[in-house]
Amino acid sequence: MRGTPAETPASCPVLIMGAGSVGCYVGGCLQAAGVPVDFVGRPRVLDGLRQHGLRVTDLDGADRRIPADSLRLHEQVPAGGAHALVLLCVKSPATAAAARELAERLPLGTVVLSMQNGLRNAEVASAAAPGLRLVPGMVPYNIAELAPGHVHRGTDGHLAARHDATLAAWVPRFNAAGITLDLHADLLPLQWGKLLLNLNNPVNALSGLPLLAQLLDAGHRRQFAALMQEALGVLSAAGIHPAQLTSLPWPWLVRVLRLPTPLFRVIAARMLRVDKLARSSMADDLALGRPTEIDALSGEVVRLAKSVGAQAPLNEAITARVRALQA
Numbered sequence: 001m002r003g004t005p006a007e008t009p010a011s012c013p014v015l016i017m018g019a020g021s022v023g024c025y026v027g028g029c030l031q032a033a034g035v036p037v038d039f040v041g042r043p044r045v046l047d048g049l050r051q052h053g054l055r056v057t058d059l060d061g062a063d064r065r066i067p068a069d070s071l072r073l074h075e076q077v078p079a080g081g082a083h084a085l086v087l088l089c090v091k092s093p094a095t096a097a098a099a100r101e102l103a104e105r106l107p108l109g110t111v112v113l114s115m116q117n118g119l120r121n122a123e124v125a126s127a128a129a130p131g132l133r134l135v136p137g138m139v140p141y142n143i144a145e146l147a148p149g150h151v152h153r154g155t156d157g158h159l160a161a162r163h164d165a166t167l168a169a170w171v172p173r174f175n176a177a178g179i180t181l182d183l184h185a186d187l188l189p190l191q192w193g194k195l196l197l198n199l200n201n202p203v204n205a206l207s208g209l210p211l212l213a214q215l216l217d218a219g220h221r222r223q224f225a226a227l228m229q230e231a232l233g234v235l236s237a238a239g240i241h242p243a244q245l246t247s248l249p250w251p252w253l254v255r256v257l258r259l260p261t262p263l264f265r266v267i268a269a270r271m272l273r274v275d276k277l278a279r280s281s282m283a284d285d286l287a288l289g290r291p292t293e294i295d296a297l298s299g300e301v302v303r304l305a306k307s308v309g310a311q312a313p314l315n316e317a318i319t320a321r322v323r324a325l326q327a
Contacts, residue, residue, distance in 0.1 A: 013038050013072070015083040015106075017098050018090035019045050021143040021281060022115055024151045026087060026159075026179055028056035031071075032064040033177035038072045038083070046073045048148025057146075058153035059275040062178065068149075077105040085170060086112040086132075088125060091285070092296040095121045096128040103129035111166045113137045115159070117198055117281075118296030119191050136187050137161035138194050140245070142211060142278045154211065154278025162187040192235065192242035196250065198297050199227040202318045205282040205292070206325075212274045218261050225257035230314045231301045237308045246271060286325055294322040 016027040019041030031037040031054075039049070053068040083106065090098045095116065102112060108131045114122040115137045122136035140157030159174065161167055163183040174181035184190060200215075203224045207214045214220045232250055235242060246253055247270055256267055265272065285292045298315040305312040 012036075012082045012084040015077070015086045016040060017077065017086055017088050017102060017112075018094070019049070019073075020089060020091070021145045021151050021284070022139050023087065023089035024049075024054060024145075025056055025143045025153060026089070026115065026139075028054045028064060028066060028151065029177040029179045030173070031066055032056065033173070035173060035177065036072075038074060038078060038081075040074045040077055043075060045148075046075065049073055052147075052149030055150040056152075057150070059155070059273070059278075077101050079105045082107055083110060085166070086110060088112050088114045088116060088121070090116070091281075091291065092116060092118050092121055092293045093291040095124045099125035099129040099132065099134075103131055106132065109133050111135060111164065113161055113167065115139050116296075117194070117293050119188070119195065119300055120296070133164075133166075135162055135164045135167060136191065138187065138190055140194060142274070142280070144277060144279050144281075145284065146277060152275065152277060154275035156273065158182045160184060160187065160190050189241060189243035190245070192240060193245040195297060195300060196228055196231055196242055197245060199231060199301070199315070200224045201280040201282040201297060202292075202294055202322050203227070204280040205286050206318075206321065208283075209279075210276060211278040211280060212272065212276050215272065215274065216261055216265070218264075221257050221261075221264070225254045227298065227301075227314050227318065228257070229254045230312050234301055234305045234308070234310050234312055237310045238304055240304075282322070286322070292322055292326055294319050294326075298322075 013036035014030055016023040016037060016039045019039040027037045027039055049071055050068050054066040054071060056064040111133045113135050122134045126134040138160040141153050141155040143151055143153050146152050158180040160182050163185050167183060171181050203220050204211055204214045207220050282292045298319045301315040302312050
């Protein structure tokens, strides 16, 4: 590691570590708003960006386009440069390796905001790179890669992070870029709430359907409800109270998911404000033969169940199914 990091949003670029769907969406919004951004990603994604540039769209009709020659693209973290903020956007299985690479090339104390699914990524990254300042964060919405260089936000929500003095200075920049960032003294209830909603990811991935079509299928929807109800029982046994992330309390949401589809359409109209093109990132990972985040989602429910002497057979079974497809 080198020296000490810059602290001000305007003085140094943002580094996107993991230029996948989330990284390209958040980084693209920031760059379109005038924030300098370095993107680090896999060759497949970078080749698409070099050829097509970056297009960032959403269900509200926004359409931001950044030409290829304006993008700063890297297959490794650029050495010797300081970054005011790093957004860690790699998938959970790649967290430790990405953190070690950051530690080798960035100044001591660089703030790294984990914008990843699951609960433990900031902890894993901090253990792999203790000289960095890891802050847990959460991305609430669905983002899909529709074509090379084109990412699309298909649902609503606000970015969230644990309160940090350096991040507080960034909030106006994120908000101005159209990606509202909320800071919380305790992020864990929100992370568990997001994890409960993400229990639909393996259902969606195994269904082979776009997200909206899958939610309108009673069988798939009830499978999601069963996974969520089981997880809520485990959380209750552990004394954990997840934040409410929808207009309905969690037990009511489970009931609504189990309603017949015509009634579900009416009562869950806000939930169904999902773009027809949206799909889960786990579906993309399975389609591309990449490791999935199943261990950070249903696998996390199974781990918590074992730690409190409970059982989570449904989450355990779907974890095994996705692992088998990965293999």
